[in-house]
Amino acid sequence: MxxxxxxxxxxxxxxxxxxxxxxxxxxxxxxxxxxxxxxxxxxxxxxxxxxxxxxxxxxxxxxxxxxxxxxxxQAAPDAAATPSKAAAGAAPSTTAAPAAPPAATASATAPAAPAAKELAYRFAWQENYYFCGPAATRIALTARSLYPSQSEVAQSLRTTVNGTDSADDTTRSLNAYTKSSFYKSHYITGQSATQAEIDRMQSDIVNAITNGYAVVANIAGSTVDDKGGAHSYPGGHYLTVVGYSNGGRTVKIADPADALGVGHYTLTTAKLAHWTALRGYSA
Structure with a gap:
């Protein structure tokens, strides 16, 4: 200053x-x-x-x-290190909530069908010319360890000298003998089977045989089996499907009136479906 x-x-x-x-x-x-x-x-x-x-x-x-x-x-510790009152007693945030149980357990899941399966059955030739229905139905029942006579089955089917009417009769008799409602009637309504009908028959056969049930088919006409053997039934016939292979694309037939005298053969499911045209099957 x-x-x-x-x-x-x-x-x-x-x-x-x-x-x-x-x-x-x-x-x-x-x-x-x-x-x-x-x-x-x-x-x-x-x-x-x-x-x-x-x-x-x-x-x-x-x-x-x-x-x-x-x-x-120093007086108030960090909030991240001390839980709040609202969170007291709650599980730590690092603990994940338990997962919800699955809708269906593995034990409840249906097993996958095998690529091939054949049922154990007891074969018998039909006893007369109009007992093809009772004979084929009885073969199917033996796969369930049931052994009625062909005459008993004929009564259940209401078979006459004119034969057995339709697949509805074999379906009803099979369910009665097996005390179940497993069997259903399936029909191919056209002159030949469509691809959808072939696929459905394949699925039905695989499902039935996988579950231990043989299939009874009402066929008419002629076909050739896998070995070239010819089989012709212009007036109609009943036979039994007792096995399948190739994922269901090939079937084994037990035929109670096999003209070749063997009683069984194989053919494609597509041929069987066309053979069943205008008729039906129980599966």
Whole structure:
């Protein structure tokens, strides 16, 4: 700080009288400067004392921001480390919820059908020219360990000298003897089977034989088996499907009136489906 003294007006007073006020002013100025230096020197000390007090007592309202933050952190632990009251008793967030049980267990799942299967059965030739229905139905029943006579089965089928009417009769008799409702009647209504009907017959045969049930088919007309043997029944006939292979695309037939005298042969399911045209089968 500088102090500049300037007289308010000029005077004619001799210089010896003007020197006195100037000397006094200089003295005043020296005193003022000395006091200012002293005050200035005392300020840092006061501030240092205040800071040391604040560091010693961080909880006091006069503490600095950093000290207050350290105190708050020590008093209240981090929320991530301490569960809230609402979450008390709850499972840790890292524990996954148990998975819902599957809709169906493996034990309840139907086993896949084998590529080939043949049932154990007991063969018998039909006893007369119109007992093809009773003979074929009885062969199917022997696969279920049931052994009625052909005459008993004929009564169940209501067979006459004109034969057995339709697949509905074999379906009804088979369910009665097996005490079940497994068998259903399936019909091929056209002059030849469609691809959808062939596929359905294949599926029906695989399903029935996989479950231990032989199939009875009512056929008419002629066909040739896998070995070239011809089989012709212009007036109609009943025979039994007792096995399949090649995933159901080939079937084994037990024929109670086989003209070749063997009683069994194989042919494609497609040929059997065409052979069954305008008629039906029980599966």
């Amino acid at each position: 500088r102090y500049l003294y300037k007289s308010r007006h000029h005077s004619a007073v001799p210089s010896r009288f003007r020197a006195v006020p100037i000397a006094a002013a200089a003295a005043v100025l020296a005193v003022t400067v000395a006091v200012g230096v002293a005050v200035h020197a005392s300020v840092p000390a006061l501030l240092a004392d205040a800071q040391s007090l604040a560091s010693a007592e961080p909880a006091r309202s006069g503490a600095g921001p950093a000290a207050r933050e350290r105190h708050r952190t």
